[in-house]
Amino acid sequence: MAVFFGTHAMKIDGKGRVSMPAPFRDALQKSGSPDAVLMPTEGAPVIEGCDRAYVDDLVTRAYTHGAMPEPARQQILLMLGEMVTLSFDPEGRFVFPAPLRGHCGADDTAMFVGQGRTFQIWHPAKREAARTQLKSQLGGELSLTRLFFLGQEKP
Amino acid sequence: MAVFFGTHAMKIDGKGRVSMPAPFRDALQKSGSPDAVLMPTEGAPVIEGCDRAYVDDLVTRAYTHGAMPEPARQQILLMLGEMVTLSFDPEGRFVFPAPLRGHCGADDTAMFVGQGRTFQIWHPAKREAARTQLKSQLGGELSLTRLFFLGQEKP
């Protein structure tokens, strides 16, 4: 399982190519499924990505009887149509498909943000706006130690 | 097991030939059952396809005593009669059978949409209409992370 974290600003060149940040590339490599998949997030100007294993997992569950309610299965099948496989060049770059670039508004810079099992791609300014907005919404102080105990609370 | 995802618009030429999208072709190839099977979807202007292994699986279950209620078996046997095997030319194209083309209304362009273990073939405009309709019906925001948790819910 690939784990993504940290933020990386990468240049989009004239051909529409972007370097996958080295740490993310390593995460994909070491997870054993070096292919990555992108998908536009419905309702927000952001692209999300994950490794192939993540997608295969969704597909397996979607095709397992009784594993989930029908609407959930419908949503997964719907989103499968929106997904795009990335193929990397020897330098670790991929072509950022124009429709996806349009969706998140990234023109010359792509901000990669790790989200654990997935990662996001933002337009830098939009990412900053979303980040500060979310932070003030959640409030409170966030330290590593505090995060540890957050994880222990029962819902 | 072949896994199909993504959307691909392919041209239908004067002879009724269509190129199977390269990613789908790879998926079929790597699954070990390079043959594909098509079937009209009852009640919607769309064609669905899958690999041979998927069909064999249905048949196996249909002939396993007690594996499913009788009406389900009847439905499977009925649909087996509607299925068509595709044979590819050296370039990876197949002739899109006229009756199936008529069923989905595709005239000069075929939209291939991945659905996990199966894929669909649409007339572009009809696909777009069905997609937006389904989207608004399901509602909510759709992100990769959210999809993950959708898969965990019990019905």
Add this chain to the structure above:
DNA sequence: TGAGATTCCATTGACGCCCATGAATTCCCA
């Protein structure tokens, strides 16, 4: 022999591969 089907070849445009550059970081050794 003619119509439909299948194989073969030809074109083109996008994409992947290769090489080059520069910057920044890490490594190494005195």
Add this chain to the structure above:
DNA sequence: TGGGAATTCATGGGCGTCAATGGAATCTCA
């Protein structure tokens, strides 16, 4: 510990290859 060497990484650009598509040639069966 300081500085130089060697990697690694990000990025740019040229070029070859392959996928998609069109059309000609060949085959098959009625």
